[in-house]
Amino acid sequence: MNKILSSLLILFLMIQFSGCLVFNNIYYDISLKPDGSGSATVLIEDINSDALTPEEFTNDSIYIFDYAHKSEQFILDMDYEGKKIIRRELSVDGNKLNAFVSFNFDSLKNIEGIGFDDPYYFLTLEPTDSIIYTNGQVIESENYKRIIWDKYFTTLKFRIFSSHTNIDGIKSLAPYLKN
Secondary structure (H helix, E strand, O other): OOHHHHHHHHHHOOOOOOOOEEOOEEEEEEEEOOOOOEEEEEEEEOOEEOOOOHHHHHHHHHHHHHHHHHOHHHHHHHHHOOEEEEEEEEEEEOOEEEEEEEEEEOOHHHOOOEEEEOOEEEEEEOOOOEEEEEOOEEEEOOOOEEEEEEOOOOEEEEEEEOOOOOOOOOEEOHHHOOO
16 A cells, blocks of 8 residues: 555554555545635545454454544544544445544645645655546656646545455454444
8 A cells, every 4th residue: 555545544544553454445525715724524435454363353443443433532633633523433334334534624734645836736646546536637657646636626536446345354344333
């Protein structure tokens, strides 16, 4: 998994453990205000564990269900990073565990990997990353893929494929969600 996707995964799926949680794709919808602040909605679809031991699976479950979904510490941790959590929820849709997070921010610099170089916003990815959707323009080179939005865009959207989740060794977390 490339650095950008790893960062997105760590910050919004709240993964501390060495790669035990995997997901199919991640979607961002970022609304910008003229002063550079704004709000973001993140949807992470089909969250699973690739834990090799029961202990790792238990750690994955505790991390996502207790820390990320319910703890006040998660709110504090995200606030420290400049993301003021408005809403967070886990849901099961079609036997797939999904996470929804929305937050406000004071600076676009608090959004992982997104930069601004007047007159463009941009997100740089590895050349092997799969961009499923964006409302920006995709530029590809031998060394990277970059999504570019003109500075007049007030909404930045993108969906990125992360991992196949219907393969051997991947265990669904959906059956373990308790409301």
